Amino acid sequence: MSTPMMCTFLGVIRKGSWTEEEDILLRKCIDKYGEGKWHLVPTRAGLNRCRKSCRLRWLNYLRPHIKRGDFEPDEVDLILRLHKLLGNRWSLIAGRLPGRTANDVKNYWNTNLLRKVNTTKIAPQPQEVIKCGKANAIIRPQPQKFTSAMKINVSWCNNNSMVNNEEAWKDNNDMQWWANILENCNDIGEGEAERTLPSCKEINSNEIDKTPSLLHDGGNSIQQGQGDGGWNEFSLDDIWNLLN
DNA sequence: AATGACCCCAACCGCCAGGAA
DNA sequence: GTTCCTGGCGGTTGGGGTCAT
Numbered sequence: 001m002s003t004p005m006m007c008t009f010l011g012v013i014r015k016g017s018w019t020e021e022e023d024i025l026l027r028k029c030i031d032k033y034g035e036g037k038w039h040l041v042p043t044r045a046g047l048n049r050c051r052k053s054c055r056l057r058w059l060n061y062l063r064p065h066i067k068r069g070d071f072e073p074d075e076v077d078l079i080l081r082l083h084k085l086l087g088n089r090w091s092l093i094a095g096r097l098p099g100r101t102a103n104d105v106k107n108y109w110n111t112n113l114l115r116k117v118n119t120t121k122i123a124p125q126p127q128e129v130i131k132c133g134k135a136n137a138i139i140r141p142q143p144q145k146f147t148s149a150m151k152i153n154v155s156w157c158n159n160n161s162m163v164n165n166e167e168a169w170k171d172n173n174d175m176q177w178w179a180n181i182l183e184n185c186n187d188i189g190e191g192e193a194e195r196t197l198p199s200c201k202e203i204n205s206n207e208i209d210k211t212p213s214l215l216h217d218g219g220n221s222i223q224q225g226q227g228d229g230g231w232n233e234f235s236l237d238d239i240w241n242l243l244n
Numbered sequence: 245a246a247t248g249a250c251c252c253c254a255a256c257c258g259c260c261a262g263g264a265a
Numbered sequence: 266g267t268t269c270c271t272g273g274c275g276g277t278t279g280g281g282g283t284c285a286t
Contacts, residue, residue, distance in 0.1 A: 015256075016254095016280090039272090052257090052272090053255075055273085056256085057254090089275090246286105247285105247286090250282105252282080252283095253280100253281100254278105254279100256277085257276085259276100264270080265268085
């Protein structure tokens with residue numbers, strides 16, 4: 001494969017597929033300096049790649065515990081359910097699938113599930129496993145400020161009336177957050193969605209971002225899963241149970 | 245065996261948010 | 266308050282592999 005080049009005032013930036021040698025250099029660099037400081041990585045590793053390319057290569061391919069190969073049925077079902085809930089928030093969805101990257105999930109969705117979902121739209125299956133909300137009504141988080149009014153609207157999210165205290169979000173435990181989200185979505189039947197879902201739909205990006213820390217670790221702590229509320233304490237089975 | 249169509253997925257691109265200066 | 270830099274995300278592309286003819 002020919003490797004496109006891009007000339008910058010800093011020199012020639014390589015583009016295209018990564019070679020074995022480049023992978024080794026990048027891996028060594030991350031091993032030595034750790035993740036982060038991506039702008040320094042090309043220099044440290046001696047790679048003629050841009051920071052973004054290095055980061056992407058590491059996250060999607062070189063990082064330890066990356067799970068490759070076919071998605072298992074339960075993973076697929078979880079993707080379908082979470083996509084229903086979160087929309088195209090691939091990083092969040094991937095965060096719930098140990099070893100899978102956002103790119104993997106996105107690719108899988110675009111190549112397999114998108115077609116499947118579109119087919120389902122045309123000829124809905126009565127036994128459709130997804131019961132969350134109105135059919136095909138993705139609960140897409142919208143950017144909003146977390147206002148007092150918002151707190152009232154999202155009060156369903158928390159049975160402990162902690163939502164009146166923004167700090168309480170941090171204290172709210174992971175399971176409760178998911179339990180509330182899923183409990184509210186699962187009980188909604190077709191037609192009821194518009195009445196019932198508003199609160200569900202109002203899950204904005206702020207709320208998503210206030211989701212358990214597990215959502216934001218890009219799967220790292222999930223893979224590490226050692227104490228501190230990692231995957232060990234909030235397993236796939238837990239999500240599975242909630243979703244069911 | 246040749247070739248065209250289709251599919252998969254790694255990689256790129258553009259945009260945005262957050263933090264520092 | 267503004268600008269710049271960096272990290273991160275989602276959408277899209279295109280090369281290579283596979284399948285059908």
